[in-house]
Amino acid sequence: MTNSIRPSSKDAIIEAAFDVFSRNAGASLSQVAERAGVGRATLHRHFSSRDDLLRALARLAIREMDEVVEAACADVTSHSEAMRVSLEVLIPLGDRHGFLALEPIEDDADIQREFDRQQRETEEMIEAVKKEGLLDASVPTAWIVQAYDHLLYAGWEAVRTGQATPAQAADLAWRTLTSGLERKPS
Amino acid sequence: MTNSIRPSSKDAIIEAAFDVFSRNAGASLSQVAERAGVGRATLHRHFSSRDDLLRALARLAIREMDEVVEAACADVTSHSEAMRVSLEVLIPLGDRHGFLALEPIEDDADIQREFDRQQRETEEMIEAVKKEGLLDASVPTAWIVQAYDHLLYAGWEAVRTGQATPAQAADLAWRTLTSGLERKPS
DNA sequence: TGGTCATGAGACATATATGTCTCATTTGAA
DNA sequence: TTCAAATGAGACATATATGTCTCATGACCA
Numbered sequence: 001m002t003n004s005i006r007p008s009s010k011d012a013i014i015e016a017a018f019d020v021f022s023r024n025a026g027a028s029l030s031q032v033a034e035r036a037g038v039g040r041a042t043l044h045r046h047f048s049s050r051d052d053l054l055r056a057l058a059r060l061a062i063r064e065m066d067e068v069v070e071a072a073c074a075d076v077t078s079h080s081e082a083m084r085v086s087l088e089v090l091i092p093l094g095d096r097h098g099f100l101a102l103e104p105i106e107d108d109a110d111i112q113r114e115f116d117r118q119q120r121e122t123e124e125m126i127e128a129v130k131k132e133g134l135l136d137a138s139v140p141t142a143w144i145v146q147a148y149d150h151l152l153y154a155g156w157e158a159v160r161t162g163q164a165t166p167a168q169a170a171d172l173a174w175r176t177l178t179s180g181l182e183r184k185p186s
Numbered sequence: 187m188t189n190s191i192r193p194s195s196k197d198a199i200i201e202a203a204f205d206v207f208s209r210n211a212g213a214s215l216s217q218v219a220e221r222a223g224v225g226r227a228t229l230h231r232h233f234s235s236r237d238d239l240l241r242a243l244a245r246l247a248i249r250e251m252d253e254v255v256e257a258a259c260a261d262v263t264s265h266s267e268a269m270r271v272s273l274e275v276l277i278p279l280g281d282r283h284g285f286l287a288l289e290p291i292e293d294d295a296d297i298q299r300e301f302d303r304q305q306r307e308t309e310e311m312i313e314a315v316k317k318e319g320l321l322d323a324s325v326p327t328a329w330i331v332q333a334y335d336h337l338l339y340a341g342w343e344a345v346r347t348g349q350a351t352p353a354q355a356a357d358l359a360w361r362t363l364t365s366g367l368e369r370k371p372s
Numbered sequence: 373t374g375g376t377c378a379t380g381a382g383a384c385a386t387a388t389a390t391g392t393c394t395c396a397t398t399t400g401a402a
Numbered sequence: 403t404t405c406a407a408a409t410g411a412g413a414c415a416t417a418t419a420t421g422t423c424t425c426a427t428g429a430c431c432a
Contacts, residue, residue: 028418029420039381050420139358182321183321
């Protein structure tokens with residue numbers, strides 16, 4: 001394989017970048033390189049500029065989120081189930097989710113379009129779940145999207161801080177979103 | 187009043203800083219000054235350094251959140267009601283809330299202690315609401331804190347983007363937290 | 373063993389952010 | 403009007419971040 005650069009280094013940079021930028025959007029490239037255990041020059045060999053890195057991260061995050069959702073929804077039989085399993089597989093990608101929410105990538109039309117498409121797909125999923133009767137149609141879809149996104153992020157934080165496993169966090173977030181945290185008389 | 191610097195300029199800087207930093211934690215002081223409609227030198231007259239500004243914002247945010255919660259809870263008759271009205275009055279302070287969550291102020295022990303105190307008070311409030319029977323005691327308090335914080339932030343975003351008034355956002359966030367967004371058969 | 377390639381370290385120039393200073397202008401009160 | 407304080411504009415020096423480059427080293431492969 002006289003192919004190209006070793007993959008491990010590039011991957012380490014990408015993982016470190018998600019980790020660092022999801023906590024601090026203004027972090028320097030030195031911090032990213034250090035977290036990756038890599039020289040700053042090596043980072044520039046893989047990503048010519050800061051913007052180049054940010055764009056690569058955004059594209060990757062969108063693609064990964066698409067992939068896990070598509071894979072998880074392969075066998076589902078309802079939109080409600082799709083919404084539930086999407087939540088579960090997206091929680092471990094919370095750093096990607098947080099990165100996309102925090103980092104303003106306004107200058108790239110491709111990424112903006114893909115980002116908008118994901119947002120639209122989430123809205124359509126929620127509309128479909130309303131039609132299936134699980135969610136209250138009188139609650140604005142825009143609010144359900146907000147609650148879904150933020151509870152997803154809350155679930156990732158619970159995982160990151162060791163409070164829960166991804167499965168437990170998904171259970172808690174899903175219960176919160178659907179039936180709430182009230183004490184049930186049943 | 188030969189007191190000191192005019193207050194309006196300082197206040198404008200503080201409001202602009204909350205606005206700018208809650209969207210982008212790494213924003214420059216030039217951006218803050220511009221948003222405030224103020225020269226960069228004036229910003230430095232009020233706040234000697236970036237850290238000075240950040241610390242002042244953190245202290246103010248904590249104090250303001252304390253004040254509105256205390257005022258709102260003056261007449262309540264239960265912890266459940268206190269939790270509900272706290273959510274309502276904190277949503278308009280969502281920029282303060284987001285600033286405290288996003289900006290890492292690790293070097294100041296005072297602020298850290300106050301921040302921890304607020305977190306602890308939220309936990310105690312939730313424990314009390316569990317005892318009153320509104321919230322399910324089998325759900326971890328840590329998760330309820332997460333959900334409360336994130337739905338509060340979601341509510342502020344709904345207000346900021348014009349999707350809802352503060353009162354509507356508080357209703358939606360409270361309903362989500364307590365009874366969820368399921369279609370209710372009743 | 374020899375050669376190739378990715379890498380780390382670090383020098384270097386540049387860009388941007390930060391903090392200080394000066395000065396002319398404006399504001400508000402007496 | 404008159405005066406003192408606050409301000410905006412901008413020069414200036416410094417610090418940090420960024421991007422490019424070179425060179426020696428180490429890993430992997432033939």
